[in-house]
Amino acid sequence: MSEVICVSPIDGSEYARRTTIGDEALGRTLDAARTAQRAWAQVPVAERAAAMTRFLEAMRTLNPAIVPELAWQMGRPVRYSGEFRSLEERVRYMVSIAERALEPLRPLDDKPGFERLIRREPLGTVLVVAPWNYPFLTAVNTIVPALIAGNAVILKHAAQTLLVGERFAEAMAMADLPPGLFSNVLLTHDQTARLLASGAINHASFTGSVAGGKAIEQAAAGTFTTPGLELGGKDPAYVRADAALDYAVENLVDGAFFNSGQSCCGVERIYVHADLYDRFVEQFVELTGQYVLGNPLDAATSLGPMAATRFAELVRSHTAEALAKGARAHLDPASFPANQPGTPYLAPQVLTNVDHTMRVMVEESFGPVVGIMKVANDAEAVTLMNDSPYGLTASVWTSDLEAAQNVGAQIATGTVYMNRCDYLDPGLVWTGVKDTGRGASLSTLGYEALTRAKSYHLRHTL
Known part of the structure; x- marks a missing residue:
């Protein structure tokens, strides 16, 4: 285990210090996530979405404390009131479309005597590796739809904003999520690489540098872990x-x-x-x-x-x-x-x-x-x-x-x-081209990225 330290940009002082999780504890976290996810996948979508509304309300109560924490951790002025307004917009939108986005798809043609449909099933365990610049928004883009879709989530937040992961965990606990379904962990780069290489992660969402995205892909090579990568931009x-x-x-x-x-x-x-x-x-x-x-x-x-x-x-x-x-x-x-x-x-x-x-x-x-x-x-x-090599x-x-x-x-x-810029509409897919990355988040396509298709081809009679 090693120390993770947040040095505040305000005055260069140490603002927070935590210890990374041990390998045995990480193993227990993974086991708990898999167990919780199997039960969570059986919960109706509407109930899973309602849990995320409770999470949102918990975040609302925490926001007065979060705003100065963000200033200390990454320097954003308190006059901007943190990230809650945009976080609320994204959560409420993904909750509002959840049942429609995740309902079974049916073929455009009809075949008498058959029931044919495609269900969207959860991938399993989702790892979110989040950055410091918009530490709540970049993380929530995957966390909330992943949980609504029936997955378990493990969050590894940036060292610069390590308290953000704790706030997510606090809000999820206040929302009465099942134990083990959401976990906030502090990992070293080596632990993250070994976790991805283990095959225990079904989807990895990463926001950060191009070099970091390549490291994520390389670590997960051969595991068939699906990637969601938002990387550089110009x-x-x-x-x-x-x-x-x-x-x-x-x-x-x-x-x-x-x-x-x-x-x-x-x-x-x-x-x-x-x-x-x-x-x-x-x-x-x-x-x-x-x-x-x-x-x-x-x-x-x-x-x-x-x-x-x-x-x-x-x-x-x-x-x-x-x-x-x-x-x-x-x-x-x-x-x-x-x-x-x-x-x-x-x-x-x-x-x-x-x-x-x-x-x-x-x-x-x-x-x-x-x-x-x-x-x-x-x-x-x-x-x-x-x-430009980028395209966000x-x-x-x-x-x-x-x-x-x-x-x-x-x-x-x-x-x-x-006639606008620097804004993310949750009704539209968030994606990039070239070195900006791969994958999609938010909108109905965000749910597709966090589920797998399963076909049902059922004959009524012989």
Whole structure:
């Protein structure tokens, strides 16, 4: 066993320390999960869904304590009230569609004398390996539909947000879930790899880096564990000449800098039509300059520290390289007094005169910096948007619905937005292409990913 430590980005102090689970205890956890799952699979879907509504209400009661915990663990300002609002939307939606999504499918043709149907049966035990940036939302995307579908769930949360797993376990206990059905465990990387290699896990959901996703696949190789992988991103936005300028600026600033840019579908690069470019940049810089960088426990703070100094250093290196190659920085870090080199406190930055030879335009920065390029037309924008190894979301800002659909059809991405960004609609599948990953979560397709099809071909009479 080893120690897992959360170092707070607020002041560099140790915020929480826990011990990883021992191998024998992990074995008992797996046995308990399998036993509980077999009984849980026999519970009607409506009752399983009702348990998740109780879980949601438990989370509501815990949220006042969770909000400052998140600030201490990963730096999100308390003024944003944590993640409960989005968590509630996702849970309630997946509960509302559960019975319809999991009801048996019947062939489109009819054969007299036969009963034919396809049932959706649970996979068994689902492992969720969750990240720190949206620690409740990324985890709940799989946890709730997995349990409603009849699976058992084992959660391994990131060290940076290790208390989040405990809050999930607390809420599940308050919801009166059967013992063993949901477990929060602290694992080393080696334990996680050995667990996946053992074949004891039927589905593994991972949100994190491309390298981490490859490690998950390699560890599970040969076990036929199904993967759900949401990996890197470099999400683009395209502002067409007919866009509502003020609206686009306001929403893209938020899409780029909310959560200090540490969002899976945050906007990391923007392409603006030449007709709007100068005005867009001017307004974008002005609005970005209004952020208040500081202690996330202060209600006046609108931009907190990044989750760790090493993440801020990556952003600093991307920015420095771009500047060395000729990019222009529009914000003076000195105008943000809390900005301090060598710490997680990093001022927002807007760069122009950028191109795709710069890492800030092609590699995931995952922080409060965004590059803006001028484009002549839709074709140039599409070419640049597709010049990336990633594909999670892309947004088009326009007053022309048909144009947005045409542009969107040409972009290699999991989700196309028009006049919005950095949002996950639980009614639509959450998925990615290229190095962003494999699999699907939420929507009816999310239930399909967490079940297996079983056909029934029944002859009435001989």
